[in-house]
Amino acid sequence: MHKFILGQYKNLSLAEPKGFDQKDLEKAVLESILNTVDIWCKQNTTVEEEDVIIIKVEAKERGVLVPEFCQNKLQYKVGDKSYLKEFMNAIGKKLGESFSMEINFDETCVIERIRNKKVSLYATITDVLYKKIPEITDDLVQKMETDCRTLDEMKEKYAAILKSRGLANIYQQKRDLVLKTIIENSSYEFDEDEFDQALNKIIEQTKMSIMNSSSPDIDRIMQINENDAYFRMECERVTRRMIMENLVINEICNMEQIEVTTEEFALEKAKYTEDEAASEEFTKYFPTDQSFELYLLREKVLHWLCLNNFNVH
Known part of the structure; x- marks a missing residue:
């Protein structure tokens, strides 16, 4: 039995990550529209x-x-x-x-x-x-975005998309920050055999990810060797982080009695398997019901941690 001490994980009073203000949003909308115009021109001009x-x-x-x-x-x-x-x-x-x-x-x-x-x-x-x-007229907008009749409608559509992405980005920052904070306040004595097994998996997964990339980085391909000091050091860092995250998630599940009910599991699975193509993609990521349940459990714990640890300033 290896010694794991979970640090403080409730009432951390973390600062809410900053989102973009109205001026930033307007700038982002304009940049998105200009990018759409550029793409349209390349296809039609x-x-x-x-x-x-x-x-x-x-x-x-x-x-x-x-x-x-x-x-x-x-x-x-x-x-x-x-x-x-x-x-x-x-x-x-x-x-x-x-x-x-x-x-x-x-x-x-x-x-x-x-x-x-x-x-x-x-x-x-x-x-x-x-x-x-070209001048961005309502006529051009209708050619670029068939569900928009005017430039104002296009701006509203892009603003909604960017707000959604911004909120998703803030939520991800919150998850990363709360996990990082808890891990920094926790401790665990790594067992060498356990660590090496996990490290070997990370090394192989990293190699596959680099080699199967749609635009592989030649420099990274040259480094995908466990004997390369930088490559191995990076894989070791990822391995430590993965082990600590899993320990934190599991411990909080037990202490707070967080679980995924049968109804929640069925409902969430249905969202990802609406048709045959979606089901095939789902199976690639979650080959077993247990793997999907662990994913849902992790998501539920992270959501609980965000609710219990952030203050809006």
Whole structure:
């Protein structure tokens, strides 16, 4: 039996995290609308002169790759006279579309093997930074947001979404802070075998998460080795935190007699399994009823802790 001492967990009088005020909300709404306009333009607007485009370029001479001219992220301001006139072929194209260029190089070309030869360049537009954005009229709003008739309605919709996200963020901050505070005031003597078992699981989960990322970080991939000091230290920190959180949650469950009733379990499960697709996704995260019950129990304890430990200042 390992010694665990739970610190104070009630009446901590923690300060309520600050949300955004009306001025911040108005700024966030404007930024969100401009972002929506930008996305709409990229889907519906063609490139014009003085727009800045990011292009991926592939160059070939008689079907043979010319690597010196190949680029993944070439930034080009349409009409820039320091570029060959053929780059103007981008005009009239949209994001994701391609354009081609046939360029004849004379004897002055710095690459000897393509002097006096024709090189075919194929460019794909991967991003567009527009010099001008359209005026945000009610007509444009109706094209961007079919459930909004006016700009004011769009502002109201975005404000409601941002408020909801803001409240969710504040609630998450409260959960993190109350757990952190309780853990800092608690103590536990880690058993080496127990810790190593938990650490090995965290290491494997972290490796899988990094490798399966939609945009994996090469630097992190190079570090996913338990012999890498930084990687191991980070996994050890996560492991200690996980063990302490579980101990705190379990102890408070017992002391406060918090439980998930059969009715609560059924109701919550129904919310996550409304159709076949949702059920499949649910099973990935909660392969057993016990795993879902533990999740609900954790959520219930954290909610109880937030109610009992925050003061609004």
